[in-house]
Amino acid sequence: MKKIIMLAACSLFALGVFAQSNNIVSAVIASDNVNYGQIAYLIACESGLVDENTSEKDAIITLEEKYPEFKKAIPTQTSLQVLSAKQFSFMITRVWNIKTSLLYMIFKSPRYAFRELKAQGYFDAGTDPDAGVSGRRALIIIADCAEKFEGAKK
Amino acid sequence: MKKFTSLILCLILASSLFAFDFGGVITATGYTESPVDTLSYKQYADINFWMKAKFSKNLTFTSDFMYSMDYDTAATSFITGAIHKADVTALKLVGNYELANRNRFGFSLGRFAVADITGLVLAQNLDAAGFTLKTKNSNIFNFYAGYTGLLNSKTITMYSRDFTGKSNQFYCLAAPYIAGGFVGKFPSLFADQNLAIEAIALVDAYDFSDYTAYADLALDGPIYKSLYYALATSFSFNYIKDTEIELAQMFANLSKVEISYFFDWYSLILTASAIYVSDDFNPITQQSASIDSVYYDNILKTGISASVKFIEPLFISLGADALFAVDETNLISGYTGLQYNVAIRYTPLDDLQIGASASQLFYADSTQPSYLTVKGSVRLSY
Numbered sequence: 001m002k003k004i005i006m007l008a009a010c011s012l013f014a015l016g017v018f019a020q021s022n023n024i025v026s027a028v029i030a031s032d033n034v035n036y037g038q039i040a041y042l043i044a045c046e047s048g049l050v051d052e053n054t055s056e057k058d059a060i061i062t063l064e065e066k067y068p069e070f071k072k073a074i075p076t077q078t079s080l081q082v083l084s085a086k087q088f089s090f091m092i093t094r095v096w097n098i099k100t101s102l103l104y105m106i107f108k109s110p111r112y113a114f115r116e117l118k119a120q121g122y123f124d125a126g127t128d129p130d131a132g133v134s135g136r137r138a139l140i141i142i143a144d145c146a147e148k149f150e151g152a153k154k
Numbered sequence: 155m156k157k158f159t160s161l162i163l164c165l166i167l168a169s170s171l172f173a174f175d176f177g178g179v180i181t182a183t184g185y186t187e188s189p190v191d192t193l194s195y196k197q198y199a200d201i202n203f204w205m206k207a208k209f210s211k212n213l214t215f216t217s218d219f220m221y222s223m224d225y226d227t228a229a230t231s232f233i234t235g236a237i238h239k240a241d242v243t244a245l246k247l248v249g250n251y252e253l254a255n256r257n258r259f260g261f262s263l264g265r266f267a268v269a270d271i272t273g274l275v276l277a278q279n280l281d282a283a284g285f286t287l288k289t290k291n292s293n294i295f296n297f298y299a300g301y302t303g304l305l306n307s308k309t310i311t312m313y314s315r316d317f318t319g320k321s322n323q324f325y326c327l328a329a330p331y332i333a334g335g336f337v338g339k340f341p342s343l344f345a346d347q348n349l350a351i352e353a354i355a356l357v358d359a360y361d362f363s364d365y366t367a368y369a370d371l372a373l374d375g376p377i378y379k380s381l382y383y384a385l386a387t388s389f390s391f392n393y394i395k396d397t398e399i400e401l402a403q404m405f406a407n408l409s410k411v412e413i414s415y416f417f418d419w420y421s422l423i424l425t426a427s428a429i430y431v432s433d434d435f436n437p438i439t440q441q442s443a444s445i446d447s448v449y450y451d452n453i454l455k456t457g458i459s460a461s462v463k464f465i466e467p468l469f470i471s472l473g474a475d476a477l478f479a480v481d482e483t484n485l486i487s488g489y490t491g492l493q494y495n496v497a498i499r500y501t502p503l504d505d506l507q508i509g510a511s512a513s514q515l516f517y518a519d520s521t522q523p524s525y526l527t528v529k530g531s532v533r534l535s536y
Contacts, residue, residue: 100503100504101503101504101505101506102503102505102506102534103505103534103536115177115504115505115535116504119504119505120504128173128175128208129175130173130174130175131173
């Protein structure tokens with residue numbers, strides 16, 4: 001799965017044929033606003049919690065068992081719910097245990113998770129924390145964080 | 155209390171209607187700043203709070219508030235020894251629209267910061283309306299018109315011939331000027347050289363007797379490989395009603411030149427600079443040319459500086475400046491002093507910064523004690 005995300009992130013513009021080989025990755029690439037199920041699947045696969053044949057719903061269940069705080073951060077918990085930038089950031093920072101902000105370490109909230117990823121350069125300064133995240137950006141962030149923060153993962 | 159509750163309710167309502175974000179910075183500083191024979195420990199605390207509401211893809215409302223407290227421990231009591239300041243540092247509606255042929259149009263209404271191309275003439279907040287046109291070639295044309303009389307003179311120091319504001323605990327109205335400016339910026343005009351031109355007009359609205367116009371020119375770009383230069387000059391013409399000052403004396407000039415070399419080695423940057431301000435040149439925004447708060451007026455300041463990052467979160471800078479006085483004939487009349495500065499900034503986390511700095515000014519007159527500034531600060535973004 002890691003190779004799929006890495007390759008998809010690296011070849012967003014060039015390798016459309018490859019993207020067709022995986023329904024979820026190609027749906028993510030085409031998406032203007034990623035949803036909970038898509039990101040839960042990608043993160044769970046990427047971090048080795050589930051295999052590639054798992055459904056999005058099962059990925060959510062597995063992920064929420066390990067990270068119960070997701071239930072509070074993403075209240076409706078349906079796989080089709082569009083994730084805000086701060087909810088997406090919270091999932092990323094929890095799974096890869098990214099701790100580059102004092103206030104995030106104290107409060108562990110989606111708001112400061114978003115600030116962390118913004119400070120790391122993954123979001124522009126003017127990005128609205130409540131706006132959605134495009135599939136292309138989400139894949140690039142997941143691929144990059146998986147590589148950069150793999151050692152810190154819980 | 156009712157007003158405060160209403161404000162909070164409005165903010166909650168606004169946050170549910172529009173994309174809404176907020177944040178700020180808290181800074182705590184311990185410092186000493188005075189001649190070496192009268193040093194005392196002072197404390198400074200500063201809190202800044204900003205809010206941003208995005209009404210649509212093109213329209214954003216931004217506000218920024220600050221409060222600071224400066225306390226000299228040598229004072230007999232905290233009540234009398236503390237200086238409080240509060241200000242609205244930004245309150246603006248900003249629009250940004252795409253036009254035909256990839257041109258862009260933007261506007262700002264309210265209180266926002268302006269800075270002339272020298273950065274030394276008019277670099278402060280204005281209550282104003284500003285309009286920007288950015289062409290598909292990245293040329294930028296900006297026009298603004300505004301008023302300074304509602305700003306807080308406790309947070310902005312401005313030149314004024316006659317105006318003296320009424321003192322108040324937190325807020326003191328600044329010198330009233332009507333200001334207008336036009337800027338044209340032409341990036342990569344030729345051989346990667348950037349050109350900018352600017353015209354600024356100021357009317358002293360206190361008694362409508364003082365009129366000043368500035369014409370600015372700036373040029374910057376690479377000289378060879380990693381060697382860069384920046385050149386900026388401003389000519390001013392000042393007209394004062396009912397005076398018999400000769401016309402020739404009313405023309406004045408401010409010029410600055412900077413040459414920098416960027417090394418690959420630990421992001422080292424070496425810079426040599428010079429700023430010349432002739433007699434009769436009065437920048438509206440008064441900025442300090444030296445650590446003892448001498449403003450840019452009748453002065454030549456030359457210096458060298460360096461900055462380096464040995465590891466990513468640690469920034470170190472050091473520099474030295476020689477200061478000279480300029481007389482009525484616009485020639486250098488004598489050496490004033492030499493100052494050095496050293497600063498270290500450590501950013502262990504994205505939202506936390508710890509800083510320390512020291513500066514000292516040695517006067518040409520050896521009987522005068524040197525002026526020393528030593529600061530330590532902690533800064534947290536929330």
